[in-house]
Amino acid sequence: MKNIRLLKDRLISKTFLALTILSISTVILIGVGLFYKSTPILNSTSLYNLLFSSEWKPFKEAFGFYPFIVGTLWVTAIAIIIALPLSMLTAIYLSEYAHIRVRKLVLPLIELLSGIPPVLYGVWGVLVIVPLIQDKIAPHFVEFTTGYSVLAGGIVLAIMIFPLIISIVIEVFDNVPQDLRNASLSLGATQWQTVKKVVLRKSFDGIVAAVVLAISRAFGETIAVLMVCGNLAQVPHSLFDSAYPLPALIANNYGEMMSIPMYDSALMFAALLLFVIIFLFNALSRIILYRIEKRNN
Amino acid sequence: MRKIEENIFKVLMILSTIIISSTLFMIVYTIFSKGIGSLNWDMVSKIPEGGFYIGKGGGILNAIVGSIYITVGSTLLGLLISLPIVIYINVYAKRNATLATITRLSYDILFGIPSIVYGAFGFAIMVYMGLKTSLLAGIITVTLMIIPILVRAIDEVVRVVPEDMGNAVFALGGTRYETAKIILRQSIPGIITAILLSFGRAIGDAACVLFTAGFTDSIPTSLDQPAATLPLSIFFQLSSPIKEVQNRAYAAAVILTIIVLVINIVAKIASKNLSKNKI
Numbered sequence: 001m002k003n004i005r006l007l008k009d010r011l012i013s014k015t016f017l018a019l020t021i022l023s024i025s026t027v028i029l030i031g032v033g034l035f036y037k038s039t040p041i042l043n044s045t046s047l048y049n050l051l052f053s054s055e056w057k058p059f060k061e062a063f064g065f066y067p068f069i070v071g072t073l074w075v076t077a078i079a080i081i082i083a084l085p086l087s088m089l090t091a092i093y094l095s096e097y098a099h100i101r102v103r104k105l106v107l108p109l110i111e112l113l114s115g116i117p118p119v120l121y122g123v124w125g126v127l128v129i130v131p132l133i134q135d136k137i138a139p140h141f142v143e144f145t146t147g148y149s150v151l152a153g154g155i156v157l158a159i160m161i162f163p164l165i166i167s168i169v170i171e172v173f174d175n176v177p178q179d180l181r182n183a184s185l186s187l188g189a190t191q192w193q194t195v196k197k198v199v200l201r202k203s204f205d206g207i208v209a210a211v212v213l214a215i216s217r218a219f220g221e222t223i224a225v226l227m228v229c230g231n232l233a234q235v236p237h238s239l240f241d242s243a244y245p246l247p248a249l250i251a252n253n254y255g256e257m258m259s260i261p262m263y264d265s266a267l268m269f270a271a272l273l274l275f276v277i278i279f280l281f282n283a284l285s286r287i288i289l290y291r292i293e294k295r296n297n
Numbered sequence: 298m299r300k301i302e303e304n305i306f307k308v309l310m311i312l313s314t315i316i317i318s319s320t321l322f323m324i325v326y327t328i329f330s331k332g333i334g335s336l337n338w339d340m341v342s343k344i345p346e347g348g349f350y351i352g353k354g355g356g357i358l359n360a361i362v363g364s365i366y367i368t369v370g371s372t373l374l375g376l377l378i379s380l381p382i383v384i385y386i387n388v389y390a391k392r393n394a395t396l397a398t399i400t401r402l403s404y405d406i407l408f409g410i411p412s413i414v415y416g417a418f419g420f421a422i423m424v425y426m427g428l429k430t431s432l433l434a435g436i437i438t439v440t441l442m443i444i445p446i447l448v449r450a451i452d453e454v455v456r457v458v459p460e461d462m463g464n465a466v467f468a469l470g471g472t473r474y475e476t477a478k479i480i481l482r483q484s485i486p487g488i489i490t491a492i493l494l495s496f497g498r499a500i501g502d503a504a505c506v507l508f509t510a511g512f513t514d515s516i517p518t519s520l521d522q523p524a525a526t527l528p529l530s531i532f533f534q535l536s537s538p539i540k541e542v543q544n545r546a547y548a549a550a551v552i553l554t555i556i557v558l559v560i561n562i563v564a565k566i567a568s569k570n571l572s573k574n575k576i
Contacts, residue, residue, distance in 0.1 A: 005472055005475075009472035009474045009475075012474050013474075016385035016389060017385060017389070019385070020381075020385045020396070023378060023444065024400055024403045024404075026441065026444075027403050027406060030415075030418045033421050033422070034418060085313070086313040087313075087317065089306075089310045089314070090310065090313045090314045090317050093313070093314050094314065097310065098314075106314060106318045108565055109321055110318060110321075111561075111565070112558070112562070113320060115494075115498075115501075115558075115560075116321070116501070117500070117501020117553060118501070118502070118503065118528075119501065119503045119528040119553070120328060120553060120554055120557075121324070123328060123546070123547065124324045124327050124328060127328075127547075128323075162320070190299050190300070191303065192303040193299065193303075217409065217411075219411070220410070221411065222412065222413040222503075222504040223503045223504050223528070223532065227532070247504070250416075251504055251507055254420070254507065267417070268417060271413070274414055275410065275414045278409060278410060278414070279410070282405070282406045283406055286405045286409075287402070290398075
């Protein structure tokens, strides 16, 4: 009887181990699968041309991703520029200043924000942000815009990444030992000086990790950006120009890609590009965050 | 001088906290005020009739049911895969062993991979396996996307089960598998929260099912038929030039908002109850 139980235990152990290893290798599998699918385009066009040519004519087999890459960068940069100061201030307030009751009231609201599906952010962007840019903001700067612009994409994305930055930064702040704050305060520093000189300095790498994670989230967001960015294959020159970020390109063209040669390979290459960049960003910041957690245990 | 700087920043901090925490209300208010007028019983109880997308009658029951099929299917499949993994890294592999760390790290990384990449990868698998756009292909893709959510969330609750509890089972002569069962029973509220979270994420994601689940006006009756989903139905109707169809997109957005908010709030309450019972 005892032997059967032990045998069962050992058997389950092996099965679970196999499952665990198999499932971790999805990371590699995704990379390899996308790479395999994009070999045709990599063989026919040089990597340099793919990344830095602006010519996008699928019918002539010209696939230059430059406008899409620049579009992605614009939208992501705007999102970070808007989101970073706002979420840092909020995180500092909630972690260092606010009464515990305020924190318990506000944090769940922010977490709920992260549960809203991207498509609803898109609907909201179309209803509120796009008209706002078209009627109120843009007329002060440019003659005409539809409102579907990199700025609209940036604003919508900024709201989508608030919860991510805030929750990670608060966690990093919570890992700063209370003794350090007390030492600073007892030397006569004000609370703000303590935050600035002690807490922020101590959590610098954690904040960097949070920002890098936020960048990678913004980089890969598809539907919301697709709905408000205008989707024109051009290099944007101002905040009010339309753009066509990489994820939107993949999403928009899947329908017709099967009928044009090399098109599917080109789109798979776009997915591979996203995967590689986001993988590196994620790995980097997760390792930093792991180190911080370990240091304090 | 120090006081002035402190006060300026305090005001800025409170302002940004107010801005950020009110965005949720702004979004929900906008969607409700725009969509509630077009929401009627036909929308939730009928499938699209002929010419739905040029403004003729019908509703989005096909998308609601399709979303539920895909979400329930992939959550069950996801649980089936992620529970053993969490058990393995917490009970079998010694705590904080290298394999456990690598597993956690790779799930954190997988969690960050955007859904469009899962969509593309799912499509590649689909072609490789000779499937066409179908409920099954959609379920597989969504499962891949939510496993990291499930593993991370369940791992979090299993980790906080006191080590003594496992040791007690060992001391009584239990095997590791029997220990795992005890530990899992202790984590049920947390597992329910994890399920709800992944459910909410799966039902709202559009990019991931875009190429794999297809889209149809009817309700799928088997796994190899295409299925419509709520986010995609919102997305497609919104791009219509016809006002009436656009309004239906807003109404569908109200339905999706309600579903997602309810799921998330229930999850929050469930996890609160969990921490109340913590030893």
